Amino acid sequence: MRPTVWLASYPKSGNTWFRIVLANLDSPDAAPADINALNGSDTIASARARFDNHLLIESGLLTFAEIDLLRPGLYRHLAADIFEDPFERESRYPVRFVKTHDAYTLTNAGEAMMGGAHAAAGAILFVRDPRDVAASLANHQSVTIDKAIGLMADPAFAFCGSVRGLEIQLRQQLLGWSAFAESWLAQADIPVHLVRYEDLHRDPVGAVRGALHFAGWRATDADIAEAVGRASIEELQRQEAKTGFGEAPPYREPGSRFFRRGKAGGWRDELTAQQVLRIERDHVAMMKRLGYEPVREQEDSDAHRQTG
Amino acid sequence: MSGTHLYRASGLVLASEIALPGLIPIESADEPDARIAEGNVPSALDAVLATGPTWQRGAKDFLLEIPDIARFYLSGGRTIVFERAAGVADRDVAIFLAGNVFGILLHQRCNIVLHASTIVVGGKAVLFCGASGAGKSTLAAALGERGYPLLTDDQAAIRLDDAGRPTVQPDGRCLRLWERSIDALGLDDRRGEAMRAGLEKFFVDPLRSEADPIQIGAIYFLMQERPPHRAGIEPANLVEAAQLLVANAYRPMLIRRMGQREAYFRMGATIASDAGLFFLTRPFRFDAMDETIAGLERHWAEIGLADPGLISEARRPQPA
Numbered sequence: 163m164r165p166t167v168w169l170a171s172y173p174k175s176g177n178t179w180f181r182i183v184l185a186n187l188d189s190p191d192a193a194p195a196d197i198n199a200l201n202g203s204d205t206i207a208s209a210r211a212r213f214d215n216h217l218l219i220e221s222g223l224l225t226f227a228e229i230d231l232l233r234p235g236l237y238r239h240l241a242a243d244i245f246e247d248p249f250e251r252e253s254r255y256p257v258r259f260v261k262t263h264d265a266y267t268l269t270n271a272g273e274a275m276m277g278g279a280h281a282a283a284g285a286i287l288f289v290r291d292p293r294d295v296a297a298s299l300a301n302h303q304s305v306t307i308d309k310a311i312g313l314m315a316d317p318a319f320a321f322c323g324s325v326r327g328l329e330i331q332l333r334q335q336l337l338g339w340s341a342f343a344e345s346w347l348a349q350a351d352i353p354v355h356l357v358r359y360e361d362l363h364r365d366p367v368g369a370v371r372g373a374l375h376f377a378g379w380r381a382t383d384a385d386i387a388e389a390v391g392r393a394s395i396e397e398l399q400r401q402e403a404k405t406g407f408g409e410a411p412p413y414r415e416p417g418s419r420f421f422r423r424g425k426a427g428g429w430r431d432e433l434t435a436q437q438v439l440r441i442e443r444d445h446v447a448m449m450k451r452l453g454y455e456p457v458r459e460q461e462d463s464d465a466h467r468q469t470g
Numbered sequence: 471m472s473g474t475h476l477y478r479a480s481g482l483v484l485a486s487e488i489a490l491p492g493l494i495p496i497e498s499a500d501e502p503d504a505r506i507a508e509g510n511v512p513s514a515l516d517a518v519l520a521t522g523p524t525w526q527r528g529a530k531d532f533l534l535e536i537p538d539i540a541r542f543y544l545s546g547g548r549t550i551v552f553e554r555a556a557g558v559a560d561r562d563v564a565i566f567l568a569g570n571v572f573g574i575l576l577h578q579r580c581n582i583v584l585h586a587s588t589i590v591v592g593g594k595a596v597l598f599c600g601a602s603g604a605g606k607s608t609l610a611a612a613l614g615e616r617g618y619p620l621l622t623d624d625q626a627a628i629r630l631d632d633a634g635r636p637t638v639q640p641d642g643r644c645l646r647l648w649e650r651s652i653d654a655l656g657l658d659d660r661r662g663e664a665m666r667a668g669l670e671k672f673f674v675d676p677l678r679s680e681a682d683p684i685q686i687g688a689i690y691f692l693m694q695e696r697p698p699h700r701a702g703i704e705p706a707n708l709v710e711a712a713q714l715l716v717a718n719a720y721r722p723m724l725i726r727r728m729g730q731r732e733a734y735f736r737m738g739a740t741i742a743s744d745a746g747l748f749f750l751t752r753p754f755r756f757d758a759m760d761e762t763i764a765g766l767e768r769h770w771a772e773i774g775l776a777d778p779g780l781i782s783e784a785r786r787p788q789p790a
Contacts, residue, residue: 198697198698210601210602210603211601211602211603214602214721215721215722215723216522216523216723217522217523217524217525218522218524218525218534218570218574218721218723219524219534219536219566220566220569220570220602221602222602222603222671223565223569223570223665223669223671225668225669228537228538232523232524232537235523235524236523238523239522239523324650325670326648326649326650326653326670327648327649327650327651328603328648328671329603330601330603330604331603402697405697405698406696406697406698407697408696408697408698408699410696410697
């Protein structure tokens with residue numbers, strides 16, 4: 163049985179890029195994998211159709227809390243499922259990777275919603291400097307950077323959380339940028355491998371190798387390097403300009419892009435000093451824990467030292 | 471028998487001990503095809519062929535548990551026995567019986583059941599297939615406002631008629647719409663009861679509905695306009711059609727694992743020779759609905775489903 167490994171992240175933290183690298187690891191020819199046919203990983207954990215199909219219960223008639231009560235069982239079932247459909251495009255991957263933007267929460271019954279140790283062998287947690295997340299999330303959600311900063315600090319912010327209509331995905335509680343990372347790092351059910359977006363940039367082969375080896379996949383450096391090469395930001399932007407990217411949120415401003423800058427540290431020229439200060443105040447503890455040095459706070463204390 | 475409610479749904483006569491809101495009652499019928507009764511439900515099946523987190527399947531019986539609502543025992547495609555959790559009202563059990571559990575019964579009877587809403591165009595059935603949340607009911611409701619009668623909402627059972635032509639059985643149901651769709655389509659005055667207490671999903675009476683089986687004219691697989699898919703209508707080829715029919719079964723997992731795939735493939739080929747199967751890609755937003763419907767009506771004229779005169783008649787806005 164293939165092990166299941168969650169690809170967990172707060173949005174805009176490198177999850178999609180990692181999945182593109184995965185798709186390129188198995189590319190049968192030299193051409194880069196099609197960004198609109200990323201088959202190196204399973205559908206997102208929160209897909210509604212899979213819930214309805216495997217539990218045989220219409221999720222559209224359940225409340226969010228009722229749905230969450232059933233999700234642990236669903237994920238354990240899928241992780242243990244050995245049925246292979248000859249007509250489905252079977253993944254040849256040695257690991258069943260499943261993307262998720264769900265924070266690691268407990269259901270009302272006190273159970274881990276992601277299903278605990280029987281639902282996955284581990285999780286790869288992607289994190290990114292929140293100051294970079296803010297600008298990227300603003301673009302993704304078509305909101306101002308200030309609004310995005312507010313969402314990142316809002317414990318109630320969720321994807322597909324409307325009760326007035328039926329979303330194609332189940333509700334995903336994000337809990338806020340710090341609490342999202344905290345929820346995955348604090349749980350003791352499954353091992354977590356932390357991948358920083360910045361490390362994917364600085365040393366893509368090393369960072370991808372670390373993640374794959376954690377998942378139990380001994381890919382060679384040569385293969386990884388080739389896959390990384392096919393997933394360059396230039397290639398992704400080229401494909402997006404040509405065909406668009408199906409996973410991008412629909413109906414954004416004309417000319418907006420999913421593959422925007424692919425850059426680490428872009429916040430320095432995108433955020434105002436006030437915005438940087440706000441993010442650092444909201445997330446200082448988790449930033450320090452993940453190795454993102456607050457600058458405003460430092461400048462403030464420098465200023466205090468000078469005046470004091 | 472006193473206290474029995476009779477319904478005709480998806481070609482079956484149902485006799486139920488409890489009222490099933492959303493299904494349209496019938497006065498009388500011959501021997502019912504299936505009965506729904508409250509009773510004791512076993513905690514497990516004797517001989518289990520397959521299990522899921524919420525269900526067990528045997529050769530002829532099936533057990534489904536919806537936690538804190540009820541447990542359901544389906545036998546031979548003919549009976550459904552339910553045992554409710556403490557304090558659960560009739561209505562909360564009924565809502566799952568009428569769609570969710572009945573759909574499994576249809577699969578158990580080896581019916582071809584698509585996850586589809588169906589309207590009638592020029593005397594033929596036009597199906598819109600898609601997963602929950604894909605916009606089937608909303609599109610059928612919008613077309614209903616243009617005068618096209620509703621045939622099914624959510625489930626479409628397909629049978630061959632005496633001449634071997636594929637037909638859709640009416641599901642005898644009201645539309646089931648979310649608050650957001652009711653708002654956008656201006657259907658507030660026809661909004662019925664909430665499907666469940668606390669749920670913003672309501673029964674809505676269709677303006678017109680059909681009570682007889684109707685021959686299939688076209689099946690559309692709903693797609694969102696998202697890269698690389700552009701808005702428009704494209705025919706599906708035969709191989710795609712057969713697989714799409716399985717993928718758009720009410721619960722594809724059951725079809726795949728109950729070995730019913732071949733029946734869907736055969737039906738796919740029959741439908742393909744008798745009618746058309748198409749991808750309908752459209753923007754997933756309410757303000758594009760008129761555009762989508764205009765595209766559909768042009769397409770119906772092209773494929774000879776309705777004469778253009780009738781279509782423009784139907785498009786005329788309803789008097790306020």
